[in-house]
Amino acid sequence: MVSYDFSGQVAFVTGAAHGQGRSHAQHYAKHGADVVVTDISRNMDTVPYDLGTSEELDETASLVEDEGQEALAIEMDVRHESAVEAAVDEAVDHFGKIDILANNAGIESMADAVKMDEATWDEMLDTNLKGVWLCAKHVGQHFIERGDGGKIVSTASTAGLIGAPSNAHYASAKWGIRGLTKTLALELAEYDVNVNCVCPTVVNTPMISGMMEAYGEEVFEDMSISGPMNIFNPEDPGIEASDISEAYMWLSSDAARYVTGIELPVDAGFTAK
């Protein structure tokens, strides 16, 4: 239905082994971009479901190639600055540049704030907030050096717009992404870089099915205290990864050239209540 022209551009996607990151990679490729697909490709201690694997990351790379574009797969943990810096350098060495950063990598776990252990908090904040900053820092440095603008899109959440019971660490990270987004938008405007974030509701991805497997089907019930999470279809709270990719494509395109510093909910009406 919608088509963009990202030909000649390079997108750098984090958390690309499966779920939304894979969908974003496929969408950038479908619309003409070459794609750097990165993922931690291993599990984390406090995350109760399987994260991406090397095989899944390779599969994402072949899906990009199926769209007729070049892919570069890099295993990278967004929490470690040296890993992020090396990955950005490798991408720039390989493709000569990066035009778009898709800051998608994120994890989820649940615990009441008063019972949460420190490791659960730390892994969450290191991944979902510091990881977003580190990727923006190093791709942002590239944008400044290159002097030809750029786009940064990050995944916040509806949990970055309201409170989220049993998810204080997740909500804190996602609210943090909004502050980071607005600040980066101000700092990078003079370099013609647009910085925005998307706030999805529950999306049908391995993260969500993994959460339901780990905590039970009712895991998100507390969050729908104010009414259905999907006002179009209360029976199925989830929306699809491609619904989020469409927002990414728009925010990554020059059609949104005067859009910067925003948080765009793609939430099936969850926060309209």
Add this chain to the structure above:
Amino acid sequence: MVSYDFSGKVALVTGAAHGMGRTHAQHYARHGADVVCLDICENKPSVPYDLGTNEELKETARLVEDEGAKALTVEADVSNEDEVEAAVEQAIDHFGKVDILANNAAVESLAELTQMDKAMWDELIDTNLKGV
């Protein structure tokens, strides 16, 4: 850079005689939709600049047709329910349906709160809020 497929769809754009409404109408047409171009086509007492004119509205329709789409022009004041109802009926009679409402029509005026006269408040709220 971006293309959408609105073929077979009908967009109703308010405030379409010039400005953003005109560009919305052109964009819908470029991406395949037929467009109902609606505008008040007269000035309002509390608005200190010229609103759209009948000639400008016809020019918007011509720009829609230049994109290969059909246009219908309707003069209506969005703050008047009878006129809005008649306009929507006319659009449906003509195109069979409306798929998209582009609620663009609006006015602007300036006065400090304590010195604003009621007519200025009423015209702005009736147009920019009740009209929407």
